Amino acid sequence: MITNVTLSLAWRNLWRHPRRTWLTVGAMVFSNILLVFLISLQFGMYRVMYENSLRLFTGHLQVQAVGYIDEPRMRLTIPDAAGLAARLRDAMPGNDVAARGLAFALASSADRSYGVQIVGVQPEHEPRVSSLPGLVKRGRFLDNAGMQEAVIGSVLARNLRVDLGHELTLFGTGRDGSFAAGIVHIVGILDSGSAEIDRSFVQISLADFQDIFAMQGHGHSVVLMTSDLFNLKAATAKVEAIIESGESVVHDWNALLPGLKQSVQADMVSAWFMYAVLIVLVAFSVLNTQLMSVLDRTREFGVVMALGLSPARLGRLVLLETAMMAGLGLLLGVAVGSGVVLYFYHYGLTFPGLEAMTAQFNLPGRLYPSASFASLMLGPTVVFLACLAAAIYPAAKLLRMEPVAAMRAV
Amino acid sequence: MSTVCCIDLCRFFVQGEQTVRALDHVNLEIDKREFVCLSGPSGSGKTTLLNAIGGLDKPTSGEVWVAGQRIDGLDKADLANMRLHHIGFVFQAYNLIPVLTARENVEFVMQVQGVTASERRDRSMALLKEVGLEDMEERRPAQLSGGQQQRVAVARAIVSNPAMVLADEPTANLDSVSAEHLMGLFVNLNEKHQTTFIISTHDQRVMSYARRLIGMVDGRIVTDEIR
Amino acid sequence: MTRMPVTILFRLAWRNLWRNYRRTLIMLGAITVGVWAMIFMTALMRGMVDDMVKTAVRSLPGHVQIHHPRFRDDPSIANSLPPPGEVLVDALSSDQVVGWAARVRVPAVVTSERDTRGTTLVGIDPEAESGLSFIADDMIEGRFLQSFEDDGLVVGRKMLDNLETKLGRRVVVMSQDAENEIIDRGFRVVGVFESKLETTEERFIFTGRKTVQSMLNMNEDVSEIAVVGSSYRDVSNLLRLQQVLGPEQELLPWYELDIYLGSMLTMMDGFVLIWIIVIFLALSFGLVNTLVMAVFERVREIGLMQALGMRPAMILLQILLETLLLLLVGLAAGNLLAILTLAALSDGIDLSIVSEAMQMMGVANVLYPSLQIGDIVLADVIVIVLGLIAGLFPAWRAARYQPVQALTTV
Structure with a gap:
């Protein structure tokens, strides 16, 4: 039972030692601001990390031949890939679908040769499932099938010493194991920021790809972008119903890019270790303050107990005082923390060395925190609970207090 | 029925190798409306007796009955409840909760008993008036003199109509004018509210107000006179 | 008695520290946890970067x-x-x-x-x-x-x-x-x-x-x-x-x-420093609080000492000595705990549950914490220096009390 007077009694008790209370609240506010900011930044980073990584090339779902995911071999194909993509597109409106072929080949310019990854894409559909077409920095993306055009990575262009309009000769192995060769001319140079892609990607149209590598209409994957990357059950089931089972399977992004989710998990674990340390330190602060506050008031508690207040009731009073203090810390922490988050939400956060780091995870050089109720409240709520938990010991001390001894205490 | 009844009450403290007999086979009966003073030198067992009667301390042996109920075997929560409803206390010092105003201190016990706000207010104001503090109800203890603080404590002690008020050296920290004033108040309240008062003291001025004077030495009752 | 031998000051400081042993123990607990976290986390991160660099340097340049x-x-x-x-x-x-x-x-x-x-x-x-x-x-x-x-x-x-x-x-x-x-x-x-x-x-x-x-x-x-x-x-x-x-x-x-690795190493240095300072700040609130309480309780005593002829500078020195002793004991415990935990983990921490993520970051599955003397010294020096600065405020207050005023305060 908490009455008005209990509330005001608890509140006034807090301010008997304003400095002590403010220092304790200060520790909470400090941690809360840090937690609000860091957790929001984390949430924002993870979202961008998922979005960017998947949008770059992988997509949310892929249909592939059975076994292709473990051993991406030329002959593990999907028959009539473009046709399957069209059927999926019709059956699942709201999702973007594109078919692809993938091969390794030697790309030769006039003076240089490099081993490259050839990607055959559908020029009209690829821009909706991948961000790469949008990352063409010079020239343009492929616009028509069957024109022997190519878009290549910027590092590869430098290594091959080629530029827009130059020709590339591709040598490789066809689907049937035969020698495959073709000539394409470069219409675009893309700069994705991903070292792997910039160093080794050559994109040509799926039609040309099928021509050069004797694919006979086959492809290696059909990529789907759905509306929600965290809710793929329904979409997966739908795709499964449409593809001819037995030869092809559907994989979600977690299977295609297992490192992604784990990166987030690993980061989460190390981040929460650090948060836990901060929270424990705040809890120590509260423990100290509340224990002192109980010991300081031993005589007073003795008198009140003599008047007939049960120790349990006084214990609740101490918990209530703590809750008020922690509530104050939570309010101030969330308020200031939200301000900090809002600032960086608009202006972004960057520091020296960040770009080189973030490029590894397909993140931009400027990080933006995400501001949601959860991201703002999660940390401070845990701090609040930890503070209450820390007050249990001082509150429990009251249960063992004897009124007569307490009144005699100095 | 008597208000307080002690039968063969003993309370021993072990201090080092010595056993201090703070109460040594005390037998005592106090009736309703009595105004009793416990007197004796310090260490004679006055405070221990008061604590035993008030349920603040457990006797080593013997029985304590308050308002027809045997209390020496009760647990902490029941004792707290018994004190809350049947006993008012006035201590030597540190009587009040420093963060509450005079009126809030008086209301505090009623609050815990669950008395409604308007009734609390009326009764506390009436009592503060009765103890002569009607203009000071919004002051905090630090803004009151020692005598005024004790009067607030008295108001708090009787506000819920307890069967008895236990006062342990209530005048020890007061000047003689304040002490006279406080004792006058006790007598007044005893007559008006018919509350039993048990006051421990070694102050002659206080004893002169007593209608029953119990003298204690070394944990035993040595004199018991009605005046 | 204007000049007190240092041994007496030390003895006073040490005994004063244990007058309220609960408070001191709680504060020591906080310092220990904080220092442990500083050293432990730093060693983990150093181990990770160490491994990245060693693997990269061995496999390449x-x-x-x-x-x-x-x-x-x-x-x-x-x-x-x-x-x-x-x-x-x-x-x-x-x-x-x-x-x-x-x-x-x-x-x-x-x-x-x-x-x-x-x-x-x-x-x-x-x-x-x-x-x-x-x-x-x-x-x-x-x-x-x-x-x-x-x-x-x-x-x-x-x-x-x-x-x-x-x-x-x-x-x-x-x-x-x-x-x-x-x-x-x-x-x-x-x-x-x-x-x-x-x-x-x-x-x-x-x-x-x-x-x-x-x-x-x-x-x-x-x-x-x-x-x-x-x-x-x-x-x-x-x-x-x-x-x-x-x-x-x-x-x-x-x-x-390898600019990514290079910037990773520089960032890690910055991060270690920030981490140590953040932990210290979280600790500092409790530290100042503890010292303020210790001083506040002893107002009369400090007045008495001044009345006996102890100069304010000596009182300041005494409170700072108390701070120093508190910090030193906490540091010793924290260092010891960190060294023990790291020794227990010297066979490496198995991270194979997030192995794909580790591959993505260029790290092996087993993380070997790397404890470096430089990091321990850095953490200890920061805690002592900043801790003494935090102790200055309560010490200065204590030295400023007027003897008569202090003696009459209850």
């Missing part, structure tokens, strides 16, 4: 590398070096150099009867490479190269899978000679290596240096000379090799060869 100034932009045969001359060989045999190796490294395409992959063909001298690069210790099948004239091919396990070939089979390697002519040559796979990082198993194939040199008509020329010193952390001695190099030779340390 050496601590410093000499190559043609244009080689990094255009890693082709055209940008080769003449073999190291007498002066350079002399300089390389100094004590600072633990090992060095001249390599030929060219982009290549490898083709089996089944598939084609782009890769890098590295021609090495196995004797010079021992202890320098990784492959000799990680052979899982067949044999390692036996001399710089060996014409067998050593490939990664992943590459072998990709090519669907086997030990003992022949593959064709295509590359370019100095005249930009495409040269192909058959090789027999004589050995298979394994690496902690899958990408390494695909990125490199190895054969004898002389074999590549004659295949590509490059005489005795080499692509790079990798040099390893005693530690990757300090390569300044190795950078002095620059003095004996000609204009067509460039010397770069590993952190410039």
Whole structure:
């Protein structure tokens, strides 16, 4: 039972030692601001990390031949890939679908040769499932099938010493194991920021790809972008119903890019270790303050107990005082923390060395925190609970207090 | 029925190798409306007796009955409840909760008993008036003199109509004018509210107000006179 | 009594510390946890970066590398070096150099009867490479190269899978000679290596240096000379090799060869400092609180001391001594706890549940914490210096009390 007077009694008790209370609240506010900011930044980073990584090339779902995911071999194909993509597109409106072929080949310019990854894409559909077409920095993306055009990575262009309009000769192995060769001319140079892609990607149209590598209409994957990357059950089931089972399977992004989710998990674990340390330190602060506050008031508690207040009731009073203090810390922490988050939400956060780091995870050089109720409240709520938990010991001390001894205490 | 009844009450403290007999086979009966003073030198067992009667301390042996109920075997929560409803206390010092105003201190016990706000207010104001503090109800203890603080404590002690008020050296920290004033108040309240008062003291001025004077030495009752 | 011997001050400070042992113990607990977290977390992160750098340096560049100034932009045969001359060989045999190796490294395409992959063909001298690069210790099948004239091919396990070939089979390697002519040559796979990082198993194939040199008509020329010193952390001695190099030779340390790793290391230094300071700040609130309480309780006593003739400066000193003792005991406990936990974890922390993420970051599955004296000293010094600064405020307050006022305060 908490009455008005209990509330005001608890509140006034807090301010008997304003400095002590403010220092304790200060520790909470400090941690809360840090937690609000860091957790929001984390949430924002993870979202961008998922979005960017998947949008770059992988997509949310892929249909592939059975076994292709473990051993991406030329002959593990999907028959009539473009046709399957069209059927999926019709059956699942709201999702973007594109078919692809993938091969390794030697790309030769006039003076240089490099081993490259050839990607055959559908020029009209690829821009909706991948961000790469949008990352063409010079020239343009492929616009028509069957024109022997190519878009290549910027590092590869430098290594091959080629530029827009130059020709590339591709040598490789066809689907049937035969020698495959073709000539394409470069219409675009893309700069994705991903070292792997910039160093080794050559994109040509799926039609040309099928021509050069004797694919006979086959492809290696059909990529789907759905509306929600965290809710793929329904979409997966739908795709499964449409593809001819037995030869092809559907994989979600977690299977295609297992490192992604784990990166987030690993980061989460190390981040929460650090948060836990901060929270424990705040809890120590509260423990100290509340224990002192109980010991300081031993005589007073003795008198009140003599008047007939049960120790349990006084214990609740101490918990209530703590809750008020922690509530104050939570309010101030969330308020200031939200301000900090809002600032960086608009202006972004960057520091020296960040770009080189973030490029590894397909993140931009400027990080933006995400501001949601959860991201703002999660940390401070845990701090609040930890503070209450820390007050249990001082509150429990009251249960063992004897009124007569307490009144005699100095 | 008597208000307080002690039968063969003993309370021993072990201090080092010595056993201090703070109460040594005390037998005592106090009736309703009595105004009793416990007197004796310090260490004679006055405070221990008061604590035993008030349920603040457990006797080593013997029985304590308050308002027809045997209390020496009760647990902490029941004792707290018994004190809350049947006993008012006035201590030597540190009587009040420093963060509450005079009126809030008086209301505090009623609050815990669950008395409604308007009734609390009326009764506390009436009592503060009765103890002569009607203009000071919004002051905090630090803004009151020692005598005024004790009067607030008295108001708090009787506000819920307890069967008895236990006062342990209530005048020890007061000047003689304040002490006279406080004792006058006790007598007044005893007559008006018919509350039993048990006051421990070694102050002659206080004893002169007593209608029953119990003298204690070394944990035993040595004199018991009605005046 | 204006000048008190330091021993008395120490004794006073020490006894005062234990007057309220609960409060002191709680504060010590907080300092211990904080210091433990500082050192433990730092060691974990150091271990992680250590592993990244060591793996990267071993699988590639050496601590410093000499190559043609244009080689990094255009890693082709055209940008080769003449073999190291007498002066350079002399300089390389100094004590600072633990090992060095001249390599030929060219982009290549490898083709089996089944598939084609782009890769890098590295021609090495196995004797010079021992202890320098990784492959000799990680052979899982067949044999390692036996001399710089060996014409067998050593490939990664992943590459072998990709090519669907086997030990003992022949593959064709295509590359370019100095005249930009495409040269192909058959090789027999004589050995298979394994690496902690899958990408390494695909990125490199190895054969004898002389074999590549004659295949590509490059005489005795080499692509790079990798040099390893005693530690990757300090390569300044190795950078002095620059003095004996000609204009067509460039010397770069590993952190410039791999900017991601370099910036990772710099950022880690910054992060360690921020982490230590954040933890300290979280601690400081409780520290100041504890000291303020300690001073507040002793107002009368301090007044008495002043009345007895103790100068304010002495009182200030006494409170600071108390702070120092508190910090020292906490630091000792924190350091000890950290060293013990790290010793218990010295066999490594198994991170295989997030192994894919570790691969993505270029880290192995087992994390070995790396405890560095410098980090411990940094943490301890920061805590002592900032802790004493935090103690100044309560100490200054105590020294400012007026004796009479202090004596009459209850």
